[in-house]
Amino acid sequence: MYERTSKPRRLPPLPTAVLVTLLCALFAALMGAGGYAMTQQQRAPQARPAQPTTAPTRLNVLNWNICGEAGGLRGQRGFCPNRNRPDLTVAEIKAMVAERHADVVTLQEVCGGAPGSHLTQLEAALEPGWTVMRARGTRPDGASECRGSLTGELGVAVAVRGTIVSSVSGNTLTDDPSQSDGQVSPLLCVDVEGWSHRICTTHLLPSNDKRGAEQVTRIAERISPDGKPYVLTGDFNRNSKSLDLVPLTTTLTECKALTQDEETTHHAWDSKGGKHVYRTLDHVFVSRGRDGTKAALSGCGVDRSRMDTTPNEEDTPPNGKSDHAPVYVTVRINR
Incomplete structure (x- = not known):
């Protein structure tokens, strides 16, 4: 026979007051732990989302041949009003950057690469965040040193409100030095x-x-071997209808204001004929986007207030800063 198991002994019931005290303590402990966990979660450092790098949807472009290395005496061919005062030319560029809210400044006939040169002074005058790059050119005699009291080397330059990550320059003249006599006309x-x-x-x-x-x-063939869209500026010494420019004008977009005769960008004085000569030589071209979309341009024009339009005579003071007028264009980028 199995032995009968005795009934378990029951503990004596706790007094009601004690039981309530224990339950309250347990509840407080649980709430305290939960509250601490929630507080820690709220105070934990939040990872900041990465800020996307956004490219501009429009670029304000300024182009100017400053005639900074031209002739120095009034009455002589190629006279430049501010030739021996690069500080005055830089002050004009800085003023235009502010007026036009420029993102890009491209320059021709500019001296750079030495203390006191146009570009050294320009780098110091522009606000932080700008980057300046230059390409050396030469005159027909092969010399590149800026003449007279000027310092540096002759060439072209690009200044951008941003960081230049790569650059390339090359001679647009023949690759055979024996045929160019050492002359360099760069594309930057x-x-x-x-x-x-x-x-x-x-x-x-x-x-x-x-x-x-x-x-x-050569420019049309070499400017974008990787197919990247581009803005091409400069002194082309030709109007838009020139047959020489057909490889560019048939594929690129230009501001209509620069294709009209009344929007001239260059002034010369014909001393023999006693007459003014106006031409449109400076241009801003834009390629199609990668998707084939045609570039959209707006706010384009010519700042003729900075172009000398007086007869180049010894007794006639100039009324401008260069024989070329600055050209300004807003390029609306389709992304």
Whole structure:
């Protein structure tokens, strides 16, 4: 027979007051732990989302041949009003940057690469965040040193409100030095961090030089081997309807104001004929986007207030800063 198991002994019931005290203590402990966990979670440092790098949807572009290395005496061919005062030219550029809210400044006939030169002073005058790049050019005699009291080397330059991450420059004249006599007419292109468009500038030979057509062909072939969209500025020494520019004008977009005769960008004085000569030589071209979308331009025009329009005579003071007028264009980038 199995032995009978005795009934378990029951503990004596706790007094009601004690039981209530224990339950309250347990509840407080649980709430305290939960409250601490919630507080810790709220105070935990939150990871900040990465800020996306946004490219501009429009670029305000300024282009100007400052005639900074031209002739120095009034009455002589190629006279430049501010030739020996690079500080005055830089002050004009800085003022235009503020007036036009410029993101890009491209320059021709500019001196750089030495203390006191146009570009050294420009770098100091621009606000932080700008980057300046130059490309060396030469005169027909092969010399690149800026003449007279000027310092540095002759060439073209690009300044951007951003960080230049790469640049390339090359001679638009023949690759055979024996045929160019050492003359360099550069094309300078820069890529800017976060920008969809490459920025390029150049200065072609005068229109009576047959090598100009070859220059245009080389530019069209070499400016964007990777297919990146670009803005091309410069002194082309030709109007938009010139046959020499066909390799560019048939594929690129230009502000209509620069295709009209009344919007001239260059003034010369014909001393023999006693007459003014106005031409449209400076241009801003924009390529199609990667998707084939045609570029949209707005706010484009010519600042003729800074172009000397007086007769180049000894007794006539100039009324401008260069024989070229600055050209300004807003490029609306389709992204």
